[in-house]
Amino acid sequence: MDELRGKTATWQFDEEKVVMQYSSRWRTHALLKALARCEVPLPAIAAVDFTSAGKKGWQLQLRLRERADPYAAVGPSLAEKGQPFLLTGGPDTELLAEYHADQLRIAADAARLVDGQRPPEEYALALVPPAPLRIRTSEGTAMFDGQTIRLEWSDVASSRKSKKRRMEYALADIQRIEWFPQGSMDEGYLRIVTWQEDADAKPAKPSKDFACLLTEDSAKQDAWTLVMAATVTAHLWAATPGPAGSTPAGNAELTAGPAADTRSIYDRIRELGRLHGEGLLTDEEFTSKKAELLDRL
Structure with a gap:
């Protein structure tokens, strides 16, 4: 390599x-x-x-x-x-x-x-760690098994959270997961946003929010809460995938109508020929991919 x-x-x-x-x-x-x-x-x-x-x-x-x-x-x-x-x-x-x-x-x-x-x-x-993933912060822990994320708070959390002890959120109920790093005066936190949440309602303070796990005075804690947020996000995407073969960002193709689709396919075949000529595709790869594209005409 x-x-x-x-x-x-x-x-x-x-x-x-x-x-x-x-x-x-x-x-x-x-x-x-x-x-x-x-x-x-x-x-x-x-x-x-x-x-x-x-x-x-x-x-x-x-x-x-x-x-x-x-x-x-x-x-x-x-x-x-x-x-x-x-x-x-x-x-x-x-x-x-x-x-x-x-x-x-x-x-x-x-x-x-x-x-x-x-x-x-x-x-x-x-690109993310495999489930199960477990992280710890000064306030408690978060554990994700691929289907559910569980937040557990320690005795140093607010009295509201320490009495509740834990909350579980199924992946199907999660709209997104947010990550906020520590600022000069603010604590950082991981926050789960569910589909049931009222978009117009003001979120509770992170220290009292059952959907939040706080970080405090540690770049390492910030890093691991970001890893957890990215991992859950990747699983959310996989659970609700976009169309297969969606166009890479910044490389949009013409997709308006059959003529544009046909033109796009011929463009891809020409590009395949260029890569084959430069030795970047084998004969088998070129023939297979060309046949696949021609079948779409």
């Missing part, structure tokens, strides 16, 4: 996936330490961005398909250093990084053509 070392991770990639091994050094963001390792299937990648910052080094970022990146969905405010699909490095490795970015872009384009009809939600599940 090809390998690229960055400041907080090492990426290895082949024709199927990108394997990210995150550093355990103290400067590494807590989320990356919590994940330790992540594998991104190439068909899940919508775009590969490479940016040079001169003497400050370079950035290589994977943009995943819509509903394939649960971390971005629940953590849009996540600091740059904590983004799991971003790699940075110094100016001495810029040429190597740019070369790998180009190769990775070509390989991802080819992989999407061959395997891009799979629901992106399947890739999201591959």
